[in-house]
Amino acid sequence: MIEKIKLFFRKLRKNIIEYIATNRLFLTFVIISMIGLMLVRNFTIGNMWSFEAFISDLALVLIIGSLGYLVKPKNQYRYFLIVLIVFTLMEVINSVYYTFYTSFASFGELGTAGQTETVMSSVYDRLKLTDLIYIIFPFIFYFIHKKLLRTAYYNFMSFVEKGKKMCMVTLLVGCLFLAYTFVTASGTDYSRLAKQWNRVYVVERFGLVLYQINDLVQTLTPRFSSLFGYDEAAQSFIEYFTSEDIDEYDGENKYTGILEGYNIVFIHMEGMQTYLMDVEFNGVEATPNLNRLAEEGMFFSRFYPQVSIGTSSDTEFTLTTSLMPAASGAVFTSYYDREYITIPKLLKEKGYYTFSMHGNYASMWNRATVHPLLGYDDMYFEESYTYNKDSEDPNNLEYINLGISDKTFFSQVVPIIENIEENNTNYMGTIITLSNHSPFVYLDKYGEYDMSTTYQECDEVTGLCEDVTTNYLYGTDVGNYIMSSHYADEALGEFFNYVNNSDAFDNTVFVLYGDHDAKLSRNEVNYLYNYDYRTGELKSEDDPTYIPYDEYDHELNKNTPLIIWTKNSELRRQLHGKIDYVMGMYDVMPTIGNMVGIENEFAMGHDIFNIKENNYVVFPNGNFVTNYVYYNNSTSEYKVYQEGAELTSDYITNLVEKTDDILEVSNAIIVHDLIKNEGDTVREMKENEGTE
Numbered sequence: 001m002i003e004k005i006k007l008f009f010r011k012l013r014k015n016i017i018e019y020i021a022t023n024r025l026f027l028t029f030v031i032i033s034m035i036g037l038m039l040v041r042n043f044t045i046g047n048m049w050s051f052e053a054f055i056s057d058l059a060l061v062l063i064i065g066s067l068g069y070l071v072k073p074k075n076q077y078r079y080f081l082i083v084l085i086v087f088t089l090m091e092v093i094n095s096v097y098y099t100f101y102t103s104f105a106s107f108g109e110l111g112t113a114g115q116t117e118t119v120m121s122s123v124y125d126r127l128k129l130t131d132l133i134y135i136i137f138p139f140i141f142y143f144i145h146k147k148l149l150r151t152a153y154y155n156f157m158s159f160v161e162k163g164k165k166m167c168m169v170t171l172l173v174g175c176l177f178l179a180y181t182f183v184t185a186s187g188t189d190y191s192r193l194a195k196q197w198n199r200v201y202v203v204e205r206f207g208l209v210l211y212q213i214n215d216l217v218q219t220l221t222p223r224f225s226s227l228f229g230y231d232e233a234a235q236s237f238i239e240y241f242t243s244e245d246i247d248e249y250d251g252e253n254k255y256t257g258i259l260e261g262y263n264i265v266f267i268h269m270e271g272m273q274t275y276l277m278d279v280e281f282n283g284v285e286a287t288p289n290l291n292r293l294a295e296e297g298m299f300f301s302r303f304y305p306q307v308s309i310g311t312s313s314d315t316e317f318t319l320t321t322s323l324m325p326a327a328s329g330a331v332f333t334s335y336y337d338r339e340y341i342t343i344p345k346l347l348k349e350k351g352y353y354t355f356s357m358h359g360n361y362a363s364m365w366n367r368a369t370v371h372p373l374l375g376y377d378d379m380y381f382e383e384s385y386t387y388n389k390d391s392e393d394p395n396n397l398e399y400i401n402l403g404i405s406d407k408t409f410f411s412q413v414v415p416i417i418e419n420i421e422e423n424n425t426n427y428m429g430t431i432i433t434l435s436n437h438s439p440f441v442y443l444d445k446y447g448e449y450d451m452s453t454t455y456q457e458c459d460e461v462t463g464l465c466e467d468v469t470t471n472y473l474y475g476t477d478v479g480n481y482i483m484s485s486h487y488a489d490e491a492l493g494e495f496f497n498y499v500n501n502s503d504a505f506d507n508t509v510f511v512l513y514g515d516h517d518a519k520l521s522r523n524e525v526n527y528l529y530n531y532d533y534r535t536g537e538l539k540s541e542d543d544p545t546y547i548p549y550d551e552y553d554h555e556l557n558k559n560t561p562l563i564i565w566t567k568n569s570e571l572r573r574q575l576h577g578k579i580d581y582v583m584g585m586y587d588v589m590p591t592i593g594n595m596v597g598i599e600n601e602f603a604m605g606h607d608i609f610n611i612k613e614n615n616y617v618v619f620p621n622g623n624f625v626t627n628y629v630y631y632n633n634s635t636s637e638y639k640v641y642q643e644g645a646e647l648t649s650d651y652i653t654n655l656v657e658k659t660d661d662i663l664e665v666s667n668a669i670i671v672h673d674l675i676k677n678e679g680d681t682v683r684e685m686k687e688n689e690g691t692e
Contacts, residue, residue: 022160024153025073026065026170028144029080032137033061033087037208040091043130044098045204056181056207062174069167073157077145084138090212091134099131103363104199104211106333107219181206194309199363218329233668234678240665241602241682242689249611252594258574259595261426262566263508264347265417266319268432269488270312272514274301274559276485279528281451286486289493290561293512297565298575300608302582302627304559305516308620313365315515315585316430320344320374322589322603324666325620331670336370338669339676343589344375344428346598353377353424357413358432359385359404376430385412397445405445406435406491414495418504436488438519440480446487451479455533470533477524499567506568509575511592513585514560522554552630552639555623562588582627583608584617601683602675604666618659631655 020027037057042048068079097105148154185193185205192201193214202211240246272287277294279286307314310330317331318324320342326335344354355378362368362381371379387398387408398408413431420427451473458465473479492512499505523538529547530539539546562583564575583591586605593599594607608615616626622633628645631638631652638652668674 022157023166025076025080025145025148026068028141029065029068029084030058030061032084032141033065034058036087036091036134036137037061039130039133040095040208041203043095043128044104045200047204050204052181052184052205053203053207055177056205056210059174059177059181060207060209060213062170062177066167066170066174069161069163069170071163073161074154081138081141081145084141087209088134088138090208092131094208095131095134099128103361104203104208106199106366107212107216181210218334221329221334230672233672234674236661236665237668237674237678238682238685240661242685249606249614251610253607253609255574255595255609257595257597258571259509259592260597261507262571262596263352263421263426263505264343264428264592264596265508265510266428266430267492267510267512268312268316268430269436269492269512269514269561270433271436271438271481271516271518272485272488272560273517273557274303274514274561275557276482277561279482281449281453284450286449286482287489289489289496290512290563292493293496293565294561294563294578296572296576297563298577298579300562300579300581300583302559302580303513303562304582304584304617304619304625305514306585306617306619307516310365312432312515313367313370314620315513316365316374316432318585319513319588322586322600322605323669324586324604324618324663326670327620327663327667330365332365332367332370335670336366336373338673339679340374341600341602341675342374343593343598346375346593346600347426347428347596348375348377350598351426353420353427355380355420355427355429356432357381357384357416357429359406359409359434360402360432380413380416384416385409400435400442400445400487401437401439403434406433406488407494409434410491410495410498414498414502418502421504421508433488433491435491436484440477440484440518443474443480443483446483447490449483449486451482453533457534468533472531472533472536473527476527477520478528481518481520482528496565509564509566509568509571511588512561512563512565513588514562517558517560522549522551525549525554525557550639552632552641555632556625556630556641564592579608581608581612582615582617582625584615587611587615587617602669602679604662616655616658618662620663622659622663624655624659626655633659 034054034057038048038054041050041053047053064083065080068076068083071079094104097103189205193206199211202214206214272290276287277285277291285291305315306318306324308325308327308330310317310325310332313330313332314325321340323340325331329335344352348354354376356367356371356376357380358364358367360382362371362379362383367379367381382403385404385408387404389399391398397405399405417429420429450471452469452471454467454469456465457468473482496510499510526538526549529549530543531537532539532543541548566572566575584605586603587608588605589600590603590605590607591609593603594609604618606615613627616624618624624631624633628642628647629638629640629652633656640647
């Protein structure tokens with residue numbers, strides 16, 4: 001037995017030595033490639049030894065390198081050198097890009113490369129040796145190649161190498177490593193890879209090579225899709241916006257022009273849902289400040305975001321353009337270079353200064369490129385604020401989750417806005433919050449909020465009862481979300497307390513909106529409604545105290561707050577009350593636009609005060625909600641949720657057709673740049689109709 005083991009190891013040693021001796025060029029290519037890719041991670045995200053990224057990079061290096069075996073040995077050097085040069089360029093570009101944007105480069109931004117001309121001096125100032133160290137690797141490979149030339153290596157390999165066999169074996173090993181990468185990835189990993197918005201996470205999890213390949217595919221996909229179906233798309237666009245139905249809900253109402261001359265500030269509330277406003281524990285509301293603002297201002301209680309894969313960026317896009325998100329990919333990363341009619345652009349034409357603010361990096365969701373194209377004059381992002389990432393003061397935590405904490409952010413936003421007001425007659429801005437972003441796991445940073453519940457537990461034998469206190473929601477997904485939202489609400493309250501006490505902002509209107517739901521499952525949210533304290537489990541539907549909460553209820557529960565608020569007492573009397581018409585994100589621009597005196601002739605939404613109870617909200621997946629029903633496109637089923645609603649036989653059929661039209665036309669505008677290419681045609685046709 002011992003002799004057999006010894007024989008096995010002798011053969012193994014011999015095979016390893018033989019493999020190394022006959023694959024020196026290929027192994028040199030693999031080793032040099034992996035060192036470069038590992039150094040990129042080390043000098044950027046500081047995670048050189050990420051096992052998942054290492055396996056993914058190794059898999060693709062092996063797969064790409066395996067094709068070199070199909071080339072004659074004497075020409076393999078050229079193939080491997082070309083690949084190494086490509087890797088080197090990729091490493092240098094991403095290293096330099098990360099220095100400026102704390103993110104990784106995208107092919108989609110190559111079209112804006114000309115913008116770097118104005119900052120080239122600062123590029124030179126901030127270049128580091130580590131940004132250029134990768135250049136030495138092709139030279140190292142060249143010197144090793146020259147050394148092999150001085151031996152009989154290439155002549156020897158031309159006789160003994162079995163190129164096709166080595167290609168297949170190496171390709172198989174690479175595919176196995178790649179399979180491991182995808183098999184071990186979670187749903188969140190796949191989501192972030194598909195969205196490509198959190199580039200740092202993608203590189204850390206999937207490696208730089210897969211990130212760059214995925215980015216190239218996502219960049220080219222919209223380019224190819226825009227090449228097909230233009231004539232049909234243009235025809236649909238023209239017919240939609242010249243039809244008689246499109247003007248049915250146009251016209252003035254009592255709010256027309258009410259905000260002309262006022263400053264407009266949108267506050268984009270990350271992950272804030274409306275049902276939180278009804279949550280209360282021990283007499284303390286989960287969102288007391290939001291509730292107060294809703295009471296003081298105009299509150300739209302049935303307002304729905306319309307997001308797709310672009311989540312927060314979809315909300316920004318839909319709100320400012322009144323278009324739906326793209327059918328494939330995210331507009332901010334794939335279709336940002338089209339011509340859109342936006343709120344910032346229209347207000348700039350009226351002399352407004354425009355700006356955006358966010359506590360995260362400007363590279364997230366490609367905002368550094370997109371926001372100027374949407375019409376924002378200036379951006380105040382992460383680099384505009386000072387904070388200590390490692391602060392541990394529980395009363396003043398400066399960094400939570402993805403970046404600067406909301407409280408620290410708002411405290412520094414105020415003086416910036418006051419300066420803007422002092423130096424501009426009118427302004428319009430968007431303030432994007434951050435702390436209430438998933439995952440909701442930073443319980444030690446959200447502050448105090450007592451979610452405990454006290455109930456009586458009685459002994460069946462003695463009949464004696466005692467009070468039992470449980471904090472059953474603590475540590476659950478919905479409980480953590482409530483705590484996170486309570487913190488975000490406190491930050492919001494501090495900001496508006498300052499606004500109220502400031503000498504500024506008398507001529508300013510704030511529009512607050514939740515950008516999307518918290519992405520919690522129905523089962524997770526159901527803990528809030530149907531948790532049984534005694535059993536420690538969810539109640540069964542047979543329980544008489546069970547509160548019905550089916551999939552339709554869960555979808556309806558995804559609405560978010562929309563509030564128009566001002567400290568101006570005279571204006572507040574006019575912008576006051578609860579509006580309970582169903583309303584979508586694409587209705588914000590027409591509604592606010594009518595108030596401030598701007599119009600988007602290619603809006604997919606409506607002024608809610610014109611369309612009122614006839615409104616319907618279309619979702620990117622084909623679902624829709626009206627004042628009476630919620631329709632599920634995947635099952636072709638719907639639920640009537642308003643008692644006494646009498647629907648005609650063709651009510652659903654007509655809305656399904658209208659939903660298809662909205663999704664088709666909106667996507668055609670985005671993919672084929674129809675506002676730029678066909679907008680004048682529509683204008684001329686409508687003008688001619690008006691003169692007949």
